[in-house]
Amino acid sequence: MLTVDVVHDAGIALFTIATVITLCRLAIRVHDGLLCWDDFWASFSIASGALMLTGVLIITHPTASMSQLTVVTAYYLADTGFYACVWSSRFSILCTIKRITPTYDNWLRAMATAFFAMWLFLTTQAIVHCEKHPEWKTTTLQCPLGKNVAIAQLTTAIFTDLILCLTPARMIWYSDLPMPQRVRLIIVFSTCLLTTVTSVSMVVASMSVIVSFAFRLALMWCAPELADSSSRGDQTVILTSVWATRDVENSAAKKSNVLNVEGRPDSCVLHAKGSQGSTSDSSGSAV
Incomplete structure (x- = not known):
């Protein structure tokens, strides 16, 4: 039976899991020197989740000293x-x-604009609805959102999750990547559908980094020579958290402008600068 205590405990447990996974993701990215905008949004999601959980805990366990305005x-x-x-x-x-799909840059920018518009619309819709029916502030202290808000939430959730799953489909379909790497990408992006069913967005957002790191650990365990080459950058680029050789990077840069002159993604504006110098020095000494 769903009770207030169950909601309280489930909220804390799920947020803790999401936080741990996101922190692991950030630790991997810091270690690899590949912090980017996707990591920023993952961190913002954790901060937002903390605010949400704070509000939920106050609502589910209000004290006698709390005023109506506080609740x-x-x-x-x-x-x-x-x-x-x-x-x-x-x-x-x-x-x-x-x-990983820079050729769709304009399309993805348009989708980002649409995402922001839907985010703003849903937030405004909920607030306006609650302010138009203020009786809840003196009775249940929880606003009944109604059918229209529920329909808007479900419609936007299905639309955005389908976009997040189908956008990389063309790249995967036409790529000549080995089967294990294709499977890895399919696993990562198919998990986007989970956000529609269970709203575990924070976990899904970190799956690409976690799965990539797990893949490297599997290589270290099963094929140390491949793992060693992967750590030096001798595998094909799939996700930007996986290192690539200079030859592959330069070739990719000429074909799709994915990488800049230093061998890093152009879109990665937050990555660590220090790793570039060390990479150049090691390459020069190897020559």
């Missing part, structure tokens, strides 16, 4: 925090797709 504010905090958490996670997934 109403907590409700709005939970409501806006929920939208911010889910949509920033989708932005993180969209930025990940942009890093």
